[in-house]
Amino acid sequence: MRLGLDFGGTKIEGIVLAPDGAERARARVPTPRHDYAGCLVAIEDLMRRLEQEAGGTIERVGIGVPGAVDRDSGVVHGGNSTWLHGRPLQQDLANALGRPVKIANDANCFALSEAVDGAGVGAQVVFGVILGSGVGGGVVVRGQLVEGVNAIGGEWGHIPLPTPLADERPGPICSCGTPGHTEAWLSGRSLAADYARRVGIDPEDAPPAQEVVARAEGGEAAAEETILRFEDRLGRSLALIVNVLDPDVIVLGGGLSNVARFYESVPGRIAAHVFGPRFATRLVPNRHGDSSGVRGAAWL
Template sequence: MRLGLDYGGTKIEGIVLGPDGGERARARVPTPRFDYEGGLEAIRSLLERLEGEAGGRIERVGIGVPGSVDRATGHVSKGNSTWLHGRDLRGDLTRVLDRPVKIANDANCFALSEAVDGAGAGAEVVFGVILGTGVGGGIVVHGRLVEGVNAIAGEWGHIPLPAPLDDERPGPLCSCGIAGHVEAWLAGPGLAADYARRRGPAAGEAPKAQDVIDRVATGDPVAEETLRRYEERLGRALAVIVNVLDPDVIVLGGGLSNVSRLYETVPPLIRPHVFGDRFNTRLVPNVHGDSSGVRGAAWL
């Protein structure tokens, strides 16, 4: 059996998968925030609990974390769980759990999950996309995760928005500190901020992304205009992925992946920016939902 762990900022979730990929047990505990040693103990205790529920020894452990994971050292950086930065998480968990541990970025885990037995199952090249509070991505080729020599493969959120219009320059500030990145436009807060800019300062506090989506359904013309701009920008950004990677399928995850019209509106907006005469890449919603990350960690 194998254990997947999703080490988030507020919770640590674990899932046990059998050899057939079927779920044997699942549990979650609160994350001991800013307590590195407490996190190790929470994971050790969670593994013991899940072994008892699954009825057997867990031989393999994979863990997904926010941020960049150094392939050589296993150290985590650039994530919002700052207490993990610079620590030998892989080595420490291997010691505490007394078994091998693999570690990867949580967006990579999402992509792997959907490629193995999700929306991208059977495809040769899968690009997994996270559209949530941030923008992330992961690449799976022939069922294997591609991390890259710098461990940043798939980080399309930190490229400039392609072909920016005059009113898109220099663009909003990204979480990494550089203006105009894809994440600054296409993450949930970016969508909400774009709506607020169009509404003007008299409109009051900026809503959340889901509020904007809800207002589209009620016929709010500014919300509709904002979502149309979002779709067009998403088309431009994904066209870069198609031109570089040429994936069989692009799987969307994160909160904004639940906007059902994206799967109809965005592909025609990708096509004009794709080189060549053909555009057969499929844009699809994820299958495993919030479980994709933890399932992908198990498949590591």
């Protein structure tokens, strides 16, 4: 059996999968925030509990974490769980758990899950997209995660918005401090901030992205204009990915993946910026929802 762990800022979720992908056990525990040693203990306790519930031996462990992971050392950097930064989490977990551990960015785990037995199953090239509080992504080719030599494969949130319009320059400040990155336009927070600019209110007072979507569905003109701008920017940004990777399928995850209209409206906007006359890439919602990250960690 294999154990997948999804390390979040408030909770650590674990799932045990049988070799055929069937779920044997699942549980979550609170994250001991700002306590690295406490996190190691919590994960070990969680594994022992799940191993007992699953009724067998866990032989392999995978963990998805926020931020980037050095592919050689397993050291975590970036991400919002700052107490992990600079720590050899992979080796420390292997020592604590007494079995092999693989570690990857949580967006990569999402992409792997959806490629192995999710919405992208059977596809040669899958690009997994996270549209949530941030913008992330992962690349899976023939069932194998492509992390890259710098361990930043799929980090499309930190490329500039393609073909920016005059009023999109230089663009809002990204979470990394650079203006105009895709994350500064396409995260849930960014959509809400764009709506705030449209109606002339402080971004701190903006309704959440899902409320903006609901207002657009209710016929509010300012909200509809905001969603149309979002769809255009998403189309331009994903067209860049298609021109580089030419994936069979793009799978959306995160809170904004639940906006049903995107799957009808965005493909045409992607096609308008794709090189050549043919555009056959499918844009689809994820299959495993909030479970994609933890399942992908198990598949590592």
